[in-house]
Amino acid sequence: MAALQRFNPVGGExxxxxxxxxxxxxxxxxxxxxxxxxxxxxxxxxxxAEIKTDWTNKMKAYTASKAYAIIA
Structure with missing residues (x-):
């Protein structure tokens, strides 16, 4: 399993x-x-507020991947 550690995506990077x-x-x-x-x-x-926006507008799309880990 791999974790993507997401830092502030709103800044210059x-x-x-x-x-x-x-x-x-x-x-x-x-x-x-x-x-x-x-x-x-x-x-x-x-x-x-920025995490909610980032998740909704960008990262949520990654959950559609068959490789995305979901705890049920």
Missing amino acids: GPVRDAMAGKVRVAAEKHSVKFYIMYDVTNWNNMQ
């Missing part, structure tokens, strides 16, 4: 962080490994 999410998904699917997304909120001011 946002596009790099988004690209890394895509790479993690592709690698997990290719190698039949489960992955999940976790947020690191260290020094992230306004994280509560």
